[in-house]
Amino acid sequence: MIPGAFSYHRPASVADAVKLLSDLGEDARPLAGGHSLVPMMKLRLASPAHLVDLHGIAGLKGIRRDGDNLVIGAMTTQHDLLASEDVARSVPILHEAALLIADPQVRYRGTIGGNVANGDPGNDMPALMLTLGATYRLEGANGAREVQAADFYQGAYFTALEPGEILTAVSVPLPAAGHGYAYEKLKRKVGDYATAAAAVVLTLAGGKVASCAIGLTNVHETPLLAADAAKAVIGTSLDAAALKNAAAAAQAIMSPAADARGPVEYRKHVGGIMVARALQRAASRAR
């Protein structure tokens, strides 16, 4: 379980990191918390010749307000998210989801930037970012650009990141005051990826759903925004028929892999249940 040999680089600025990654080409990988990449390197499923450790870049860590957005630096850890009162108060679904990621030790190291940029369909944060309508800041040799989370994921481990680019921050629009939220994740044990998971953010007006967004984790090669499922509950009071329609609409876009977490049909079945549970729990929290 010893990784292949590599050269270690620890730049002190984003500009230096981008230059290193551009100069070293595809033999180089950025290293954030390392809790996806290092296990892959130990298994020799990844053997980069160069690691560019982002821990030396002070500006990449931290949570701040920018108007009606919460801007989270890429190297902010899951533990930092859990410790943030602003996150717990203004975007509580991030707090709830972070608690379901891995285990305490991993959360001290694992970062939001790594979680959203890795492109692993099992990561939890990408579906939340789709649900919340987040934007990613990508910085490369040609400057910075903003990409919607909804436009970022192209396939398993394939994203809009160009060679040499680093995801440096995530910008989350603050959900409406009084919104309801829930992240329902079925997993076999602590530390496992989701068998299926659903994120819901909604608002109620007069007991009926006024707005709704639903995201899905690990039921497709990319995270999914279940737009039709969300549409199916608008204007309803989330009665049994509406929940059933939403679950069916979500299942229609699911295409999970058959793996140790179960066959395709099972994962779609429980995916529908996660959607219905998340909708109900979110509604119970909405004001």
Place this chain on the structure above:
Amino acid sequence: MAKTHVAMKVNGAEVEGLVEPRTLLVHFIRENLGMTGTHIGCETTHCGACTIDIDGMSVKSCTMFAVQAQGSDITTVEGMANADGSLSALQEGFRMMHGLQCGFCTPGMIVRAHRLLKENPAPSEEEIRIGISGNICRCTGYQNIVRAIQYAAAKLNGIEFKEAAE
């Protein structure tokens, strides 16, 4: 591969060594420093036996490179006893409550529980169970580990812990 010089503080002592960039922190601690209290269990970031305390964080030292620990302040299970050599409240708790059977997971459990109690001096049973959910024990069923941590929390808070070990 050229070796890199690393220096850090471990259990209050300044240490240094030459490592390849790929040297895992747990291997540096065990092999270069000869401190074998930190155990290697699964080597896949699951079991928590290799947990150390680094700059105020519980970290699985099999999932960090030694070069990344440059300049850091580390505590391993060897640094857990009181300054006079007597057992810390946690060590005493594990002893009094039979918080171990084979003992392999114990270093990681104690080091993790140390940080848990620093952050939450009076955790509920559920908070303890969530707090040690990154540490796997295959002997005890966790009951007495939870009691050991409750014992330590009570002692640190100046309260008597009455429940007997099973």
